[in-house]
Amino acid sequence: MDQEQLVMPGDKIGVEEEYIAADNTFVDDDGTIRSAIIGKAVISEGRISVVNERRDVRKFKRGMFVVGTVTDDVKSVMFVKIDNVSVDGKEYIAIKDGKIVAQTRRPPGRFDRGGGREGHGERGPPPAKAEKQAGVGDVILAKILYEDPEIFTLTLNDNEAGVIYSDCGLCGNEMRADGTAALVCDNCKNRVNRKVSPLYDNPEGIKRLFVQA
Numbered sequence: 001m002d003q004e005q006l007v008m009p010g011d012k013i014g015v016e017e018e019y020i021a022a023d024n025t026f027v028d029d030d031g032t033i034r035s036a037i038i039g040k041a042v043i044s045e046g047r048i049s050v051v052n053e054r055r056d057v058r059k060f061k062r063g064m065f066v067v068g069t070v071t072d073d074v075k076s077v078m079f080v081k082i083d084n085v086s087v088d089g090k091e092y093i094a095i096k097d098g099k100i101v102a103q104t105r106r107p108p109g110r111f112d113r114g115g116g117r118e119g120h121g122e123r124g125p126p127p128a129k130a131e132k133q134a135g136v137g138d139v140i141l142a143k144i145l146y147e148d149p150e151i152f153t154l155t156l157n158d159n160e161a162g163v164i165y166s167d168c169g170l171c172g173n174e175m176r177a178d179g180t181a182a183l184v185c186d187n188c189k190n191r192v193n194r195k196v197s198p199l200y201d202n203p204e205g206i207k208r209l210f211v212q213a
């Protein structure tokens, strides 16, 4: 394995046929050696261990943006596999997954006095029924609302947040943001309504967002 690579708790780093499991590792019943900590795997004289050489490893916190992939959509909850992010020498480690609890859009005028923070201006009347903000397989930029021991609760209700990459569910072609709340497929003309991030397909812009954090 690549010894420069950062390993996470639970990552497979070897098997007992190859190495003796040493510091900061544990062994599964089937002989798989796994890392017990965040760090770098080191092999020396047939022993494999994991060391944390004080890299600037940080955990995501409330209020930060994360990038992840929607893996499941069960009733009104979307589950998100959060990516680790390396930016400016700092490595942000997710460790756990995220979830987004779907919110139905409010009917117009009921609570909104017109001075909404996000300025609905030229978007026209909201659709009559609730629509999915994202779909399974979409890559999203989301903000951490709060953190539970097992999971991050995320939201897409932020100006920058939304879908940042998506493949067509029908033909697999890369979807294009059409500048409204929709993604379109130029290949098969599929069209889906989404909460599209203004940073759709803009990795540099997304990176800048993390640098600011």
Ligand SMILES: [Zn+2]
Binding pocket: 168, 169, 170, 171, 172, 173, 185, 186, 187, 188, 189, 190
């Ligand atoms: Zn398509």
